[in-house]
Amino acid sequence: MNTTDLHGLTGAYALHALNDEERAAFERHLTTCDGCELEVAEFTATAGRLALASTVRTRPVMREQVLQRITTVRQASPRTVPLQRMPRGARRGRGLAQWALAASVAAAAALGGTAVWQYERAQDAQNQASQAQRHVEDLAGVLAAPDAKSRSVKVAGGAGTLVVSASRDRAVFVASKMPAPPRGKVYQLWFADGGKMRAAGLMDPDRSSQAVVMQGAVDGASGVGITVEPAGGSKQPTSTPVALLGVPT
Amino acid sequence: MKEPVHIGTRPSAKSDLQQLLHEVALGDQEAFAAVYDTVAGSVLGVARTVLRDQAQSEEVAQEVLVEVWRTAPRYRPERGTAMNWILTLAHRRAVDRVRSVEAAAARDTKAALLDHQPAYDEVTEQVETRLEQEQVRRCLRTLTEVQRQSVTLAYYRGLTYREVAEALSLPLGTVKTRLRDGLIRLRDCLGVAV
Numbered sequence: 001m002n003t004t005d006l007h008g009l010t011g012a013y014a015l016h017a018l019n020d021e022e023r024a025a026f027e028r029h030l031t032t033c034d035g036c037e038l039e040v041a042e043f044t045a046t047a048g049r050l051a052l053a054s055t056v057r058t059r060p061v062m063r064e065q066v067l068q069r070i071t072t073v074r075q076a077s078p079r080t081v082p083l084q085r086m087p088r089g090a091r092r093g094r095g096l097a098q099w100a101l102a103a104s105v106a107a108a109a110a111l112g113g114t115a116v117w118q119y120e121r122a123q124d125a126q127n128q129a130s131q132a133q134r135h136v137e138d139l140a141g142v143l144a145a146p147d148a149k150s151r152s153v154k155v156a157g158g159a160g161t162l163v164v165s166a167s168r169d170r171a172v173f174v175a176s177k178m179p180a181p182p183r184g185k186v187y188q189l190w191f192a193d194g195g196k197m198r199a200a201g202l203m204d205p206d207r208s209s210q211a212v213v214m215q216g217a218v219d220g221a222s223g224v225g226i227t228v229e230p231a232g233g234s235k236q237p238t239s240t241p242v243a244l245l246g247v248p249t
Numbered sequence: 250m251k252e253p254v255h256i257g258t259r260p261s262a263k264s265d266l267q268q269l270l271h272e273v274a275l276g277d278q279e280a281f282a283a284v285y286d287t288v289a290g291s292v293l294g295v296a297r298t299v300l301r302d303q304a305q306s307e308e309v310a311q312e313v314l315v316e317v318w319r320t321a322p323r324y325r326p327e328r329g330t331a332m333n334w335i336l337t338l339a340h341r342r343a344v345d346r347v348r349s350v351e352a353a354a355a356r357d358t359k360a361a362l363l364d365h366q367p368a369y370d371e372v373t374e375q376v377e378t379r380l381e382q383e384q385v386r387r388c389l390r391t392l393t394e395v396q397r398q399s400v401t402l403a404y405y406r407g408l409t410y411r412e413v414a415e416a417l418s419l420p421l422g423t424v425k426t427r428l429r430d431g432l433i434r435l436r437d438c439l440g441v442a443v
């Protein structure tokens with residue numbers, strides 16, 4: 001989708017009428033386009049008025065239940081990293097190749113992974129991003145596995161998709177538009193089984209969109225977590241996960 | 250129960266909610282109860298219009314309200330009002346739910362979709378809500394037929410713009426444009442400023 005097309009998506013975006021891929025593409029665009037940012041804010045406020053017009057009465061029991069539930073829910077920590085806007089040139093300079101990678105990988109993930117083109121697309125994009133070929137093969141292997149399953153989650157203001165192939169017993173984590181970790185820190189991936197966290201590799205702190213083949217076998221893990229750790233990673237998580245998601249089955 | 254807060258029309262109520270949310274972010278459960286009283290009816294209302302089903306709507310509304318508690322520390326006022334932050338989350342979750350439910354079951358027939366009007370079926374005693382409804386109805390009438398149908402199918406039914414295009418037998422580009430210019434017209438008619 002070219003930029004002109006993207007400018008036209010403000011309305012559909014504000015009404016949550018884009019599919020996941022289009023939304024990811026548009027959100028990427030949004031970080032570089034002040035015009036769209038303003039329009040989206042206005043449209044979101046307009047949609048808010050449609051919502052207010054739908055106000056209904058609530059049952060008192062719902063209030064009791066919600067007020068009860070929150071006593072057991074731990075609050076998220078404030079973001080330590082504001083989603084800072086990089087200088088425009090810097091953004092443009094390194095954005096495209098990465099975006100192509102993330103887009104093709106996300107597309108492959110969305111399709112569940114069977115077709116050859118997914119492999120080729122991942123490969124093309126990967127070449128542009130000048131990454132190691134073996135990583136691509138692992139990546140495409142998982143994404144193209146006939147039994148690949150995926151699940152998406154919001155991560156620290158961006159989005160993440162976990163793709164797992166049971167037959168390969170491997171997992172890929174695809175990050176889209178995640179804010180940079182604090183200086184000197186990295187995002188670390190973990191497999192969670194039972195109450196234990198097993199280290200599964202680090203994400204590249206300089207790239208907000210990337211696909212990472214998780215280290216080690218899935219080996220029956222029930223979930224995957226992401227934490228912010230000191231550069232180089234930790235043996236065990238030292239902070240509250242910024243995201244946790246169940247392994248899709 | 251407190252009256253619902255208006256966006257843009259009652260700045261004091263708006264900043265009250267923001268202040269309350271700030272206290273919620275510090276773990277204040279009483280402040281959360283006040284936030285609940287201000288927004289729960291609208292959160293449930295959004296879920297109801299999109300999902301139609303009472304039980305599912307309540308479930309989603311509860312999830313959203315708990316999410317407000319959980320993520321209050323991450324609310325950033327410079328990105329929009331507290332009310333919009335919450336209502337956007339509510340709509341997002343309702344749409345996610347309707348898509349996951351409807352992906353499994355068959356979608357409503359085209360006829361049923363086209364028949365759809367925003368359903369303010371609940372009799373409300375809240376004057377402010379009724380005024381809001383009147384204003385929204387009036388402004389929706391200023392839209393062209395295609396604009397109005399596109400906006401209502403997307404917002405009130407949770408359709409993607411591709412599904413809207415299919416339902417209305419229109420080209421994708423047309424729906425994309427009608428959503429945008431429909432919202433521009435609504436924005437101006439409702440006097441929305443950010």
Ligand SMILES: [Zn+2]
Nearest residue numbers: 006007033036
């Ligand atoms: Zn733009």
